[in-house]
Amino acid sequence: MSARNSSETARVIPEATVARLPVYLRALTALSESGIRTCSSEELATAAGVNSAKLRKDLSYLGSYGTRGVGYDVEYLRYQIAREIGVTQDWPVVIVGIGNLGHALANYSGFRSRGFRVVALLDADPERHDELVAGVAVQPFDDLESIVEEHGVAIGVIATPALAAQNVADRMVAAGISSILNFAPAVLTVPEGVDVRKVDLSIELQILAYHEQRKAHGAQGSLPDGVADGVPEVTEAAL
């Protein structure tokens, strides 16, 4: 029987919901750490910064509807979301490019706590080799292929300068890595079937700038997410 026929594959989750699941997981972890055992959809929605109707719809894709009058069981919902994302399993990760950003990523506790295990730190610069960062020795970039094979690495993180990034991506793909998290300020070309996500550290700053600008004008900054559907379209005259 093919995996495509199993009930597992019947659950098709919209991309926007997939992107919010880690945010719910983060909010639930914070609630759990505060000793909270159940929460309403409103409480969870507020903690996650979304509106509660959207939250309930998102969680319905996971088959989580909560209990009327009680809400959601924090620990169970955490487990359900973590399982859905796939972070209840262990993900070996390699980081390539151990400059300041690579150092910061290697030391970042948020990876380990969510199931990502940094199995190797690679850098092309021989001067960095054998340096210990967060307890892991920096190795030559040329060890990539053997490390990927040995640890079954599926996810690679690129923290190199822009000019090196495409070559690193090509080598990662050739070695069998099928998901790349790219911190380098470069657009990567990869074959079909390989996922690339690019982190732009300025995006959150831009969202803050939008709100700052609105505060400076004494205006209402934006609508809570999801409220807009009830708002009349702006007229051409107003623009």
Place this chain on the structure above:
Amino acid sequence: MSARNSSETARVIPEATVARLPVYLRALTALSESGIRTCSSEELATAAGVNSAKLRKDLSYLGSYGTRGVGYDVEYLRYQIAREIGVTQDWPVVIVGIGNLGHALANYSGFRSRGFRVVALLDADPERHDELVAGVAVQPFDDLESIVEEHGVAIGVIATPALAAQNVADRMVAAGISSILNFAPAVLTVPEGVDVRKVDLSIELQILAYHEQRKAHGAQGSLPDGVADGVPEVTEAAL
């Protein structure tokens, strides 16, 4: 006449659209750098990773509808979005905590290219003072108040360890900063009117893990964003 009565404030943009504007800006910048002068909503949607109906709705809040048969003028749309976000003006920013992450942020070219000017790097550790990072000298954290006043800083970036973050946020708010970008793994409490955005570097990794898990099961990973509305709700039996 109060600013609240100006036509400027008539444009109310949903929070989810605000969050996508920087993504469109990044995609338009990439198109522009490839020498592309006009693009269809489909091309821009693909470059930004959203569906084109959502893109057109988002841009309609800015009064940008493109030209039938021609599409959008890349440079003009870039300008419109940059103006809407507020990044056509100059935003002085301070970064507090100049460890590896603070170094990486100070060197990050994506801030400068989008209108964010790092006017000061602050650290409580005297051993770091007077070190030059990206051409800016590290100064004592106690200089925060005078720097905020001198440069009119509205946005602060926290890159300290978790334990120091709340104190840094309190001092920032007292000094007059009203937007905080928090990289520290800590939940911050701030007064009403102050915006905090928390960067979680593991969120993108979790989204990759979701897709990796699906690839491993030979299943379809997720629907393109926005397609889900046409998909029947999953039944309880399938869950």
